[in-house]
Amino acid sequence: MQTVVLALGGNAITRVGERGTFPEQLKNIAKVAESIAELVIAGYRVLITHGNGPQVGNLLIKNELAKDVVPPMPLDVCVANTQGSLGYGIQQQLRNVLLEKGCEKEIVTFVTQVVVDPHDPAFYNPTKPVGPFYTAEEARQMEKTRGYRMVEDSGRGWRRVVPSPRPLAIVERKAIRKALEEGFVVIAAGGGGIPVVQDEKGHLKGVEGVIDKDLAAARLASDIGADVLLMLTSVRKVIINFGRPGQKELDCMTVEEAKRYFKEGHFPPGSMGPKVEAAITFLEQGGQKAIIGLLEEAREALQGQAGTAIVH
Numbered sequence: 186m187q188t189v190v191l192a193l194g195g196n197a198i199t200r201v202g203e204r205g206t207f208p209e210q211l212k213n214i215a216k217v218a219e220s221i222a223e224l225v226i227a228g229y230r231v232l233i234t235h236g237n238g239p240q241v242g243n244l245l246i247k248n249e250l251a252k253d254v255v256p257p258m259p260l261d262v263c264v265a266n267t268q269g270s271l272g273y274g275i276q277q278q279l280r281n282v283l284l285e286k287g288c289e290k291e292i293v294t295f296v297t298q299v300v301v302d303p304h305d306p307a308f309y310n311p312t313k314p315v316g317p318f319y320t321a322e323e324a325r326q327m328e329k330t331r332g333y334r335m336v337e338d339s340g341r342g343w344r345r346v347v348p349s350p351r352p353l354a355i356v357e358r359k360a361i362r363k364a365l366e367e368g369f370v371v372i373a374a375g376g377g378g379i380p381v382v383q384d385e386k387g388h389l390k391g392v393e394g395v396i397d398k399d400l401a402a403a404r405l406a407s408d409i410g411a412d413v414l415l416m417l418t419s420v421r422k423v424i425i426n427f428g429r430p431g432q433k434e435l436d437c438m439t440v441e442e443a444k445r446y447f448k449e450g451h452f453p454p455g456s457m458g459p460k461v462e463a464a465i466t467f468l469e470q471g472g473q474k475a476i477i478g479l480l481e482e483a484r485e486a487l488q489g490q491a492g493t494a495i496v497h
């Protein structure tokens with residue numbers, strides 16, 4: 186039985202242009218759940234991780250708007266909140282879709298902590314886009330009035346960026362692995378996991394950041410000995426010269442080719458960059474195959490009929 190770690194983008198759950206209401210999130214999750222259910226029914230052992238960029242950014246806006254009435258929560262707590270709300274949505278919608286197809290499965294979400302380095306340079310150089318998309322003018326205003334750092338995100342608009350430390354270790358990895366072996370569908374390391382630092386006694390403490398979920402998924406996939414890391418997003422394939430003359434979709438690339446394209450600047454930080462980096466990391470740590478593809482084409486991607494495969 187093959188084990189697949191499947192990473193879903195937060196932008197798949199709150200689509201560009203939506204307000205991000207919970208019914209909207211559920212509707213989008215239900216669509217993705219169709220794709221995931223196909224894998225479960227086909228007999229794959231499935232571990233789901235998901236992003237939280239739009240959702241955690243919205244919580245930060247809530248914090249700011251309500252700060253005089255209720256105390257703002259630190260960013261690690263906001264990440265934990267999104268693990269709960271998105272995990273709940275995925276558990277419920279995937280269960281419903283599976284039931285419709287005559288498959289009864291229990292699905293469980295882990296509140297997952299991920300150890301990061303307290304001296305990670307990312308704490309001084311925010312790169313992770315969160316929250317809604319703004320125009321260039323709105324972004325300039327926010328930089329001036331609120332002191333946010335804003336970046337242009339892959340031609341889709343401007344977004345606030347927050348620190349994104351690298352995931353070093355998944356604290357709950359053994360329990361996650363056990364739950365998968367027991368036959369549950371598992372949701373873990375949502376939003377990249379809650380960033381924590383560990384002292385010399387092993388005690389943990391939350392730190393403010395949003396870990397990239399593709400990098401966390403690669404860590405988790407290596408830890409549980411997954412066969413495939415499948416990153417599902419809003420494009421059919423990885424593209425070189427993305428949005429430029431000479432644009433070309435790739436069916437497959439080797440780790441060496443991926444590294445070369447990376448150096449040549451084809452994969453921007455905060456979007457395609459971490460996905461390709463996660464693929465390289467997973468393969469270099471012993472994984473056999475990583476795939477980047479469209480949300481609706483999970484099964485086709487695993488069968489080699491869709492997406493971009495990254496191989497040795």
Ligand SMILES: Nc1ncnc2c1ncn2[C@@H]1O[C@H](COP(=O)(O)OP(=O)(O)O)[C@@H](O)[C@H]1O
Pocket residue numbers: 193194195196197236339417418419420422423424425426427451452453455456457458
């Ligand atoms: N070289 C590239 N190939 C394909 N997509 C790219 C590339 N560079 C940037 N992108 C952008 O990256 C997006 C996927 O990243 P993102 O939206 O952050 O993913 P997620 O689905 O994990 O939230 C695509 O929708 C596309 O706009």
Ligand SMILES: NC(=O)OP(=O)(O)O
Pocket residue numbers: 193194195196235236237238239314376377395396397398399
């Ligand atoms: N945490 C994270 O990587 O979220 P997105 O996938 O939404 O960017």
